[in-house]
Amino acid sequence: MPFEPPFEPPRLARAAYDRAGLRRGDAEWLGDAWRTSRVLAISPDATTPVERGDGAVRLALRDPSTVDSATPRRLLGVADGVPYFTITVDEVTDGWANLREVGAAADDVQAALLTSAVALEQWHARHPRCPRCGAETSEAQAGWTRVCTNDGSEHFPRTDPAVIMVVHDGGDLCLLGRGPQWNEKRFSTLAGFVEPGESLEAAVAREVFEEVGVSVTDIRYIASQPWPFPSSLMVGFVARLSGDPSLHLDPKEMAEAHWFTRDEVQQAADWTDARATPDPDARIQGISPQLSISRYLIDGWLAGRW
Numbered sequence: 484m485p486f487e488p489p490f491e492p493p494r495l496a497r498a499a500y501d502r503a504g505l506r507r508g509d510a511e512w513l514g515d516a517w518r519t520s521r522v523l524a525i526s527p528d529a530t531t532p533v534e535r536g537d538g539a540v541r542l543a544l545r546d547p548s549t550v551d552s553a554t555p556r557r558l559l560g561v562a563d564g565v566p567y568f569t570i571t572v573d574e575v576t577d578g579w580a581n582l583r584e585v586g587a588a589a590d591d592v593q594a595a596l597l598t599s600a601v602a603l604e605q606w607h608a609r610h611p612r613c614p615r616c617g618a619e620t621s622e623a624q625a626g627w628t629r630v631c632t633n634d635g636s637e638h639f640p641r642t643d644p645a646v647i648m649v650v651h652d653g654g655d656l657c658l659l660g661r662g663p664q665w666n667e668k669r670f671s672t673l674a675g676f677v678e679p680g681e682s683l684e685a686a687v688a689r690e691v692f693e694e695v696g697v698s699v700t701d702i703r704y705i706a707s708q709p710w711p712f713p714s715s716l717m718v719g720f721v722a723r724l725s726g727d728p729s730l731h732l733d734p735k736e737m738a739e740a741h742w743f744t745r746d747e748v749q750q751a752a753d754w755t756d757a758r759a760t761p762d763p764d765a766r767i768q769g770i771s772p773q774l775s776i777s778r779y780l781i782d783g784w785l786a787g788r789w
């Protein structure tokens with residue numbers, strides 16, 4: 484059921500369409516739903532056909548009668564009375580779009596449908612065999628499980644939790660870093676995968692300490708967003724500096740990190756959104772795009788929400 488978060492959720496987490504989980508084993512319902520459905524095709528590169536116009540992007544959905552009957556159909560769910568399925572296709576045509584483009588420019592329901600379709604497609608592509616015995620697995624439950632053909636074990640789509648956090652000093656400064664693969668003077672929030680046996684809050688404190696060498700307290704959950712590149716769930720937090728603000732970087736994870744003022748970060752956000760040429764002397768010249776939960780966390784801090 485939809486719930487009411489205190490603020491509008493991150494971009495890929497806004498549309499609560501009906502995932503119809505209880506229908507996934509109902510062959511008769513699935514057969515009827517298929518005939519009236521719209522079908523979202525995904526390539527192995529996680530791109531999909533779209534129509535573009537007036538700055539917007541819409542999924543170019545297929546009629547089920549055009550789909551080969553042997554193609555595995557995966558049920559995404561029902562939105563506004565219309566069932567949606569996804570299929571994997573081998574063809575790729577120029578101009579197909581990825582989730583970053585669709586997520587930024589399509590409506591909330593279409594962005595959410597593609598998010599699930601990409602996550603599901605990539606899980607199937609990466610898990611053809613049983614992790615217990617190595618035998619082949621086959622799809623079941625309308626694409627939401629794989630079953631071992633040898634020992635009958637059932638395997639579910641993976642979602643790997645990663646924490647992502649905006650760290651501030653309780654005043655006018657926030658801590659942003661730049662990974663070694665990022666452009667010079669472009670910064671983001673810190674982030675990292677949760678380890679087995681670890682709580683989310685402990686992961687926040689550990690990742691901050693490992694990457695930049697400071698301690699944090701007052702760790703609070705804000706929001707989450709699926710990020711199927713290929714299978715992450717980004718869990719967003721705010722945390723406050725505790726003690727010494729001096730930074731000691733892990734050079735494998737962090738090329739650079741600094742405490743920036745609100746004015747500096749807001750200016751970098753404006754340059755990023757306008758695709759404007761930044762002041763070459765500015766310490767920070769770009770931040771994460773609006774699609775990312777990193778940006779959602781930064782914008783909330785800039786607005787004084789957390």
Ligand SMILES: [Zn+2]
Nearest residue numbers: 613616631634
């Ligand atoms: Zn097996």
